[in-house]
Amino acid sequence: MTYYSGVDGSLDFQGLPVAKVRDWQLSMNTDALEVTTLAAMDREFTTGLRSASGSCTVLYYNDAPVPLMEQVLQQGAQTSSIGRLKLKYGPKYFEFEAVFTGAGTGVVVGDVMQVAVQFQKSGPFIATAL
Amino acid sequence: MNSIPFPPLVPTSRQYTPGVYAEERFTAQNGAVTRLRYGSRRFNSTLDLAFSNITDDNAALIVQHYVDVMSGDNNATFTSVTDGTSVNLAVWLQEATAGLYWKYTEPPAVDSVQPGRSTVRVSFVGELEGN
Numbered sequence: 472m473t474y475y476s477g478v479d480g481s482l483d484f485q486g487l488p489v490a491k492v493r494d495w496q497l498s499m500n501t502d503a504l505e506v507t508t509l510a511a512m513d514r515e516f517t518t519g520l521r522s523a524s525g526s527c528t529v530l531y532y533n534d535a536p537v538p539l540m541e542q543v544l545q546q547g548a549q550t551s552s553i554g555r556l557k558l559k560y561g562p563k564y565f566e567f568e569a570v571f572t573g574a575g576t577g578v579v580v581g582d583v584m585q586v587a588v589q590f591q592k593s594g595p596f597i598a599t600a601l
Numbered sequence: 602m603n604s605i606p607f608p609p610l611v612p613t614s615r616q617y618t619p620g621v622y623a624e625e626r627f628t629a630q631n632g633a634v635t636r637l638r639y640g641s642r643r644f645n646s647t648l649d650l651a652f653s654n655i656t657d658d659n660a661a662l663i664v665q666h667y668v669d670v671m672s673g674d675n676n677a678t679f680t681s682v683t684d685g686t687s688v689n690l691a692v693w694l695q696e697a698t699a700g701l702y703w704k705y706t707e708p709p710a711v712d713s714v715q716p717g718r719s720t721v722r723v724s725f726v727g728e729l730e731g732n
Contacts, residue, residue, distance in 0.1 A: 504654045504718065508611035510685035517654065520715055 475560045482527055483557035484542075489527075490535040493585060495558050497525035497565055523567070523592040525558070528585050531576065536586035543574040543588065553593055566598045602676060602702065602730070605669050608662035609681045613653040617694050620646035620701070620727055646701055646727035648694065650682060653720045660711050660719040667709050667723070676702035677725060701727030 482492045502519030529536035541547035542554045557566040569590040576586040623639040652663070670677050683691035692698060706724035713719050 504714065506654045508613055508685070509615060510611045517718070519718075 473561070475563075479561040481559045482529075483555075483559065484538055485555055486557075489529060489539070491530035491532040493528040493530055495525065495527035497523060497558055499523040521595075523565075523596075524572075524590065525592075526587060526589045527558075528587045531584040531586060536574075536576075536588070539571065539588045540574045540576075540586060542571040554590075555597070556590065563600045564598070565596060567592045567596045568594055602674050604678045605666065605675050607677050607679050607682055608659065608666055610652055610655065610659055610662070611681050611684045612650040614651040615682070615694075616647075616649040618647045619693065620644050642700065642729060644701065644727065644729040646696060646699075647706070648679075648682075648703065648725040648727070649722070650725075651720065651722045654714055654718050655721065657713075657717050657719050660721050663709050663721050663723060664711065667705055671705050676704055678703070696727045699727070700729065702730055704728055 477494070480492065480495065482489045482495050499521070500523065501521050503516040504519035505514060506517050507514045527539075529539060538548065539554075541549045545552065552570065553568045554571055555566070556569050557564050569592050571588060571590045573589040574586055576584065578584050620643040622641070622643050625637045625639070627635045627637070629635070652659070666677065669675065679695050683694045686694065696703065703725040704727075706726045710722045711719050712721075
């Protein structure tokens with residue numbers, strides 16, 4: 472039996488580890504496709520399209536979040552509209568391609584500058600180890 | 602004329618109108634109405650059906666039924682289409698006693714929802730046969 476916590480977490484972007492990741496989150500969903508007919512008294516469903524989206528927060532340390540921000544802005548060193556992410560916890564991981572939909576940052580007195588990035592999975596998972 | 606049964610599918614939505622009578626209506630300037638009635642039987646009843654998120658194989662059955670009915674002097678009959686309604690209303694929907702024959706108004710519209718699933722809409726008109 473193994474618990475995983477923040478110390479086990481990390482994140483790769485385009486195959487390279489991202490430094491100073493504070494957190495990452497991933498939400499996975501499957502649509503419920505209604506197949507209820509007129510003769511039914513209870514709603515019935517089948518599985519529909521799958522999707523996943525998430526976010527991560529990276530401390531602004533030595534330009535660590537810059538590649539992610541460039542992916543959102545579609546400028547700089549990024550070469551594709553799609554980026555590859557690998558969200559890891561211990562030996563387990565989710566690996567997928569994603570569109571980066573947002574990044575937010577700010578400077579606050581008494582706090583370390585950080586960048587929050589949102590992403591939307593594109594296509595199926597490339598690999599998972601759950 | 603051959604009667605070809607519709608595939609055994611239950612629709613997601615269903616709309617029926619019982620048709621009209623052959624008549625001509627004249628309205629005088631004072632508002633008085635005169636109707637000339639040309640027949641005692643109603644015709645052009647309509648039945649619109651939707652089958653949401655059915656399997657592609659079932660959608661293919663509907664398309665095949667359209668081809669079978671409309672490629673010859675045929676008409677459609679229904680059984681499962683009236684599931685979920687009373688026997689009395691089902692008699693009307695099937696037009697079993699009115700002497701009307703169900704024909705497709707237009708080809709089935711097949712919307713692909715996702716791999717293996719489609720939504721199909723079909724429309725029928727109940728015609729009096731002019732023999």
